[in-house]
Amino acid sequence: MSERLTRPTSLWEYANPRRFMALSGFLLPWVAIGTAATLLIGLVWGFFFTPDDYRQGSTVKIIYVHVPSAMIAINCWLMMLITSLVWLIRRHHVSALAAKAAAPIGATMTVIALLTGAIWGQPMWGTWWAWDPRLTSFLILFLFYLGYMALWAAVENPDTAAELTSVLCIVGSVFAVLSRYALVFWNQGLHQGASLSLDKEENVSDVFYWPLLLCIAGFVGFFILLILIRTRTEVRARRLQALIARERMA
Amino acid sequence: MMPDLGKYAADVLAAYAVSLGLIAVLLIVSLRQSRKTRTALRQVEESRQAKASAQQGSATGNG
Numbered sequence: 001m002s003e004r005l006t007r008p009t010s011l012w013e014y015a016n017p018r019r020f021m022a023l024s025g026f027l028l029p030w031v032a033i034g035t036a037a038t039l040l041i042g043l044v045w046g047f048f049f050t051p052d053d054y055r056q057g058s059t060v061k062i063i064y065v066h067v068p069s070a071m072i073a074i075n076c077w078l079m080m081l082i083t084s085l086v087w088l089i090r091r092h093h094v095s096a097l098a099a100k101a102a103a104p105i106g107a108t109m110t111v112i113a114l115l116t117g118a119i120w121g122q123p124m125w126g127t128w129w130a131w132d133p134r135l136t137s138f139l140i141l142f143l144f145y146l147g148y149m150a151l152w153a154a155v156e157n158p159d160t161a162a163e164l165t166s167v168l169c170i171v172g173s174v175f176a177v178l179s180r181y182a183l184v185f186w187n188q189g190l191h192q193g194a195s196l197s198l199d200k201e202e203n204v205s206d207v208f209y210w211p212l213l214l215c216i217a218g219f220v221g222f223f224i225l226l227i228l229i230r231t232r233t234e235v236r237a238r239r240l241q242a243l244i245a246r247e248r249m250a
Numbered sequence: 251m252m253p254d255l256g257k258y259a260a261d262v263l264a265a266y267a268v269s270l271g272l273i274a275v276l277l278i279v280s281l282r283q284s285r286k287t288r289t290a291l292r293q294v295e296e297s298r299q300a301k302a303s304a305q306q307g308s309a310t311g312n313g
Contacts, residue, residue, distance in 0.1 A: 047266065048253055058255040061262050065269035108276045116265040123261055222273070226280055233284045240291045243298065 015092035017235050024228045031225045039218030046211035053208075062120045063204070064212060068219035070113035070138070070179075076106030076223065077141065077169070077176035080148075084166035094235065096162035099169065100152050101230030105223060107145035114138060137178040144172035158238065 013019055046064035053060035080102050086095035117135065118128040129135065148168055155161035204212065255262050 048251070052256070058253070058258045058262050061255075062265040065265060069269065104279075105276065108272050112269045112272050115268050119261050119265045119268070123258055226276065229280050229284050233280070233287050236284075236287045236291045240287065240294060243291075243294050247294075247298070 012090070012092070015086075015090070015094045017094055017239075020094050021232060021235060024232055028225070028228055031221060031228065035218060035221030035225050038214055038221055042211055042214030042216075042218045046208075046215055050207055050211055056124060059120050059123055060208065062116050063208065064215045066113060066116040066120060067212060068216045069109045069116065071216060072219050072223050073106055073109040073113050073138070073141065074176050074180050076102050076109060077144070077172060079227075080106070080169050081173045081176070084162075084169040087162055088166050093162075093238065094231065096158075096166070097234035097238065098227060098231045099165065100162075101234050102227055103145055103149050103152070105226050105230070107142060107149065109219075109223075110138060110142040110145060114142065134179065137175050141172070141175045141179050144168070144175055148172065158241075
């Protein structure tokens, strides 16, 4: 790992494990500081300094954890799809390991979105759960996350595991898209439309909008931070396995 | 300092507790795994280096 690295001439060169470790090691502290600051300011602003909604009362404050976690839950799967495709097409190990590293983050974010949605739904809708298109597709997305992690754990050969999980990821992408657009496709169910939209008329009120935007930025930062930490762990674990195997053969 | 959450206080606090709790668990588990793997890799690399230098030393001694 101590060899001097030349300046990269292509984005693909960052798929080189040594180059990835060098870049991620440099980025980690900055991402950590940015994430901590953004998340702290966003959550404190949202929780302590925003008013109650005239219909939802103080439950509107749940938006600051529910919306960002739901966004990460969906987009994490899309990130896994892209890295899985990179693995299938270009065979870069770091991309397969990044997909593996992302799955527990996505699963946790899906659980947070489901639980905070249920906690909000009980007083607002009068029920913890409804077989609404968005809620149901989100639950299936969570099951896909579990299946994806189980498949990685079940297959011993890492390259075979990467291939099988990549195929599963492509299949599961249908539910990631459905989770996002269920309301548009079916136009029914209890769940309301998007809280954030490019159309200003559809957005939440400005007093909720800016702290929400900060919380989303904080969650995105947290996601990137965890991806870097966990992918570095996977790269090291892969090298460790290779060294142990080499010693056994010697 | 604590805002008045009214009749929904339990719901709001439960949502934040669940979210922050799960986020903390995820972060702690990730950091622990990272530290564990880094330590294990360093140990294996050090033992390989020690073996390699011992072999080199005995080869030089024999020569």
